[in-house]
Amino acid sequence: MPENCIEIQPINHPLDATVRPPGSKSITNRALLLASLACGTSSLTGVLDSEDTRLMANGLRQLGAAVIVDWSTSLATVQGTGGKFPVKSSDIFCGNSGTTLRFLTAAAAFSGGRHRLSGVGRMHQRPVGDLVAALQLLGSNISAQSPGDCPPVVIDSPPVEGGRTRVRSEISSQFLSAILMSAPMAAGDVSVSIEGNPVSMPYIDMTLAMMKTFGVIPAIVGPGELLIHPAKYQGTGFAIEPDASAASYFFAAAAIVGGTVRVALPGLDSLQGDVAFVDLLEQMGCQVTRERKSVVVAGPARHGIDCDMSAISDTAQTLSVVSLFVMGPTTIRGIAHNRVKETDRIGNLALELRKLGATVTEHADGMTIIPGKLQRATVDTHDDHRMAMSLALAGLRIPGVQVRDPDCARKTFPDFFNELARLGDKTSAKDQT
Numbered sequence: 001m002p003e004n005c006i007e008i009q010p011i012n013h014p015l016d017a018t019v020r021p022p023g024s025k026s027i028t029n030r031a032l033l034l035a036s037l038a039c040g041t042s043s044l045t046g047v048l049d050s051e052d053t054r055l056m057a058n059g060l061r062q063l064g065a066a067v068i069v070d071w072s073t074s075l076a077t078v079q080g081t082g083g084k085f086p087v088k089s090s091d092i093f094c095g096n097s098g099t100t101l102r103f104l105t106a107a108a109a110f111s112g113g114r115h116r117l118s119g120v121g122r123m124h125q126r127p128v129g130d131l132v133a134a135l136q137l138l139g140s141n142i143s144a145q146s147p148g149d150c151p152p153v154v155i156d157s158p159p160v161e162g163g164r165t166r167v168r169s170e171i172s173s174q175f176l177s178a179i180l181m182s183a184p185m186a187a188g189d190v191s192v193s194i195e196g197n198p199v200s201m202p203y204i205d206m207t208l209a210m211m212k213t214f215g216v217i218p219a220i221v222g223p224g225e226l227l228i229h230p231a232k233y234q235g236t237g238f239a240i241e242p243d244a245s246a247a248s249y250f251f252a253a254a255a256i257v258g259g260t261v262r263v264a265l266p267g268l269d270s271l272q273g274d275v276a277f278v279d280l281l282e283q284m285g286c287q288v289t290r291e292r293k294s295v296v297v298a299g300p301a302r303h304g305i306d307c308d309m310s311a312i313s314d315t316a317q318t319l320s321v322v323s324l325f326v327m328g329p330t331t332i333r334g335i336a337h338n339r340v341k342e343t344d345r346i347g348n349l350a351l352e353l354r355k356l357g358a359t360v361t362e363h364a365d366g367m368t369i370i371p372g373k374l375q376r377a378t379v380d381t382h383d384d385h386r387m388a389m390s391l392a393l394a395g396l397r398i399p400g401v402q403v404r405d406p407d408c409a410r411k412t413f414p415d416f417f418n419e420l421a422r423l424g425d426k427t428s429a430k431d432q433t
Helices: 024-039 050-061 098-111 129-137 174-183 200-211 244-257 273-283 308-327 336-340 347-355 385-396 406-411 416-422 428-432
Strands: 003-008 015-019 041-045 066-070 076-081 089-093 113-118 142-146 150-157 163-168 188-193 218-223 226-229 237-239 259-263 285-290 293-300 304-306 330-335 359-362 364-368 378-380 402-403
Touching: 015 050, 015 244, 015 347, 024 041, 024 066, 024 098, 024 200, 050 066, 050 089, 050 237, 050 406, 066 347, 089 273, 098 113, 098 129, 098 150, 098 174, 129 142, 129 163, 129 174, 174 200, 174 226, 188 364, 200 273, 200 308, 200 428, 237 416, 244 259, 244 273, 244 293, 244 385, 244 416, 273 308, 285 308, 304 308, 308 336, 308 347, 308 364, 308 385, 347 359, 347 364, 347 378, 347 385, 347 416, 378 385, 378 406, 385 402, 385 406, 385 416, 406 428
Parallel strands: 015 259, 041 237, 089 113, 163 188, 304 330, 378 402
Antiparallel strands: 003 402, 041 076, 066 076, 113 150, 142 150, 188 226, 218 226, 259 293, 285 293, 330 364, 359 364
16 A cells, blocks of 8 residues: 555445534634634534644634633633734734634734734635735735735734725635624724625625624625624634534445435534535435434435535535446536635546546536546545545445545544544444434
């Protein structure tokens, strides 16, 4: 076996498993930020322990928030700063965590001071110009230092006081979420116009819902127009849901192997749009049961579909692997922005799927996958956690699939490969209920 590889063991019987994914990365990082801005103390449960969330916690501490996390018990206590970060000079390393860099960029601009936010090499290739431009319209002296309006981001400016701005979110919904969450810090009203068609709209809905939980409700003044008044977030107790993006891998396992997987995840009132991934599996022939505290998928999937995944693009790689095991082609649309994620999640994904025997045609905003004769392969992760976890699923049916550099899954799901191996244990459903 090549160095730093893991070989996935096929499962030769129908699944009967119950899985509880770790806490949502998206909710964890929003909750840590909102709690840090709040008045008083917040107690967070279900906090995700991952590279991205540790980077967020460290960045918030560098800005002056008191963030205490017991990663072993998924509990965080955050003493809020009362509305504005006190530290006025920082150099924050954000790794390859887009949420950390984008959310803290806006927070630092609204707090004012001299701040630099940087990351790994790939982060310095991920455009942030739309966020920078929106903050400049609000009067911030901010710039992106790498070609193509990419990080590092440098701020040397008084606090944003308020005003009107426009936000384009066609590359990432996080640009809009970043400004919305920090806008209550301003001394005056902040008016936000949303330009274009934002991707991943459910994440914006998540942001608005969480702002409300912490005591601030932006006003919707018209289509694509929001108004945020000066306000103070209030510390609170908050339970973080299991991660719906992480859950997609286990739903997909049922679709690929057959049998049933129950995932402990709100099936009826989740904050997370990625729960809708199971709707696509249902279209592919799986049976889906949505319950208040769980979602159950019974497979296998049987036929390909044509779908727009713009709202749930983080699960596009997962669906692409399911498509290897069905009859007929699957076309995924609406994910052009996936080319500027942790890797090119269209071009590099197509490369790896072809190794496994598929015929893949790239489109400007997605791809068409035609199943072929499946074959063993060593697949590359391209230092992308979602490439690692989704491509590993192919090994549940194809003997000899090896995943190179699997440790990149630590970015959001450190225990993923152990959880995947436990799926094959026929007692897993009994043991975890």
